Amino acid sequence: MDNDEPSSSTSFLASSKKKSHVKYLIEELPTIEHMKKRRPDLYNNWLCPNCESQQETFSHVWLCSSVSHVMNQIITASKQDIVRLIIEKVTALHPGRVSSLPSTILDQHSVWSLIHSADEFTFLDLIKGFVPKEFSLAVGIYINNPNDLKSLIVTFLDNLHVRIRDQIWSPRCELIIEKEKTLNITTRQKKRKNSSSIQNNSNTVFISSDSTLACHNLGFIDYIQTGRNWLDFTRNVSHCFLSNLVCYIVTLKIYFFSVTFLFSFNVSLVFR
Numbered sequence: 638m639d640n641d642e643p644s645s646s647t648s649f650l651a652s653s654k655k656k657s658h659v660k661y662l663i664e665e666l667p668t669i670e671h672m673k674k675r676r677p678d679l680y681n682n683w684l685c686p687n688c689e690s691q692q693e694t695f696s697h698v699w700l701c702s703s704v705s706h707v708m709n710q711i712i713t714a715s716k717q718d719i720v721r722l723i724i725e726k727v728t729a730l731h732p733g734r735v736s737s738l739p740s741t742i743l744d745q746h747s748v749w750s751l752i753h754s755a756d757e758f759t760f761l762d763l764i765k766g767f768v769p770k771e772f773s774l775a776v777g778i779y780i781n782n783p784n785d786l787k788s789l790i791v792t793f794l795d796n797l798h799v800r801i802r803d804q805i806w807s808p809r810c811e812l813i814i815e816k817e818k819t820l821n822i823t824t825r826q827k828k829r830k831n832s833s834s835i836q837n838n839s840n841t842v843f844i845s846s847d848s849t850l851a852c853h854n855l856g857f858i859d860y861i862q863t864g865r866n867w868l869d870f871t872r873n874v875s876h877c878f879l880s881n882l883v884c885y886i887v888t889l890k891i892y893f894f895s896v897t898f899l900f901s902f903n904v905s906l907v908f909r
């Protein structure tokens with residue numbers, strides 16, 4: 638999250654950037670639809686593991702009717718969490734003001750809506766790490782210091798991400814792993830290259846098609862677990878790319894050095 642955006646922006650991340658950032662996030666989360674692109678030979682006819690009736694896209698993971706009761710609990714817990722965090726902070730800074738805090742603070746904001754919307758910030762955007770400016774301004778009424786406000790919102794997002802990981806994503810991954818076992822899809826198979834899949838897609842920041850791995854520490858889940866700005870992950874990927882490039886150059890140098898050495902050696906033998 639970035640607090641240093643110009644005041645004209647509509648969120649912590651400028652809305653003009655939102656589209657492309659969301660695109661990256663959607664590509665990164667290893668949903669079934671994503672896995673199909675990587676390995677159509679293994680996951681071709683697979684559907685959402687929870688409802689078994691719809692395609693599992695990024696949005697569907699959270700909007701699936703089979704998990705709606707859990708998602709509603711998460712939303713309720715998140716509403717209580719932001720109030721608790723504000724009260725704790727205000728109590729620490731200005732003990733006399735706590736009694737003036739309404740318990741329904743921010744209750745009507747669209748971020749609590751569990752829908753997909755192109756016009757409004759909804760709970761799906763919070764999951765992605767986007768916090769609308771109106772939301773942070775509303776919290777900022779009680780927390781004046783920008784650093785305190787930033788740390789409170791980061792803590793709020795961390796807590797939210799732990800909830801969705803533990804209550805939605807991890808159980809979903811368990812279902813996928815069980816189904817893979819049933820169909821004898823092994824880790825070895827998953828790691829094997831498939832010529833019909835979309836390989837070497839430079840836009841895809843997807844490290845492994847192994848859902849067991851992907852379900853634990855990689856990519857978006859890493860972001861969920863650490864609460865880091867997801868852009869940090871993009872930067873990490875760039876760093877990996879540069880590391881690989883350096884390795885590649887070093888390998889080339891060693892190769893040319895060997896060839897030069899052997900050539901010199903042979904020449905010296907011929908002219909001996």
Ligand SMILES: [Zn+2]
Pocket residue numbers: 685686687688689690691697701702703
């Ligand atoms: Zn579903």
